[in-house]
Amino acid sequence: MTLFAPKASLVVRKDSHPAIQDLLLSAAVKIHSGVGIFQQAGRFPAAEGTDLPLSDAAVQFYKSGLPLLQSNFPFWMASLIGRLLVLLVPILALLYPIMRFLPALYGWLMRAKIAQLYGELRFLEDEMEAGAGGSPITDLIERLDRLEKRANQLKRPIAYESMMYLLLNQIAVVRARLKTAIKSAG
Numbered sequence: 001m002t003l004f005a006p007k008a009s010l011v012v013r014k015d016s017h018p019a020i021q022d023l024l025l026s027a028a029v030k031i032h033s034g035v036g037i038f039q040q041a042g043r044f045p046a047a048e049g050t051d052l053p054l055s056d057a058a059v060q061f062y063k064s065g066l067p068l069l070q071s072n073f074p075f076w077m078a079s080l081i082g083r084l085l086v087l088l089v090p091i092l093a094l095l096y097p098i099m100r101f102l103p104a105l106y107g108w109l110m111r112a113k114i115a116q117l118y119g120e121l122r123f124l125e126d127e128m129e130a131g132a133g134g135s136p137i138t139d140l141i142e143r144l145d146r147l148e149k150r151a152n153q154l155k156r157p158i159a160y161e162s163m164m165y166l167l168l169n170q171i172a173v174v175r176a177r178l179k180t181a182i183k184s185a186g
Helices: 018-032 056-064 068-072 075-133 137-153 158-185
Strands: none
Touching: 018 056, 018 068, 018 075, 068 075, 075 137, 075 158, 137 158
């Protein structure tokens, strides 16, 4: 016997959130997709025979079912994870290049600090070579002691110990030259 009846449609407003649309479709499938007196299995909800355009969420639902997160987690958790992913992916995309750049920046800063100490040592040597027109020898020794103290107090990783060792050796050489200058002047 053939019966005439209006076809039931599940309709949502355009501004309905896609997650809500997925929940409605999922609930409709769970409740109405079974066999009934007037319906065959899997006939409602269906994407066929509708005059209204399907939303993107409905097209995706009919193609592949629920989204991955919603099919594996409760709705509240899937929504939270989805939001966190939206936030974390751009942050990680920014952090990765920064994290690769930081060690190089740190190395450059450490070399710059050591080079600054070398520069100050070079100025001391230039003043020492200037002789009588320059600073008194006791002033040079005090400045050399302060430079050595700053070099020893500089916190540095082991990778920069060789540079610091060379700097401290150079300071010792300059100190020996100053002591020789004091002995020859005295």
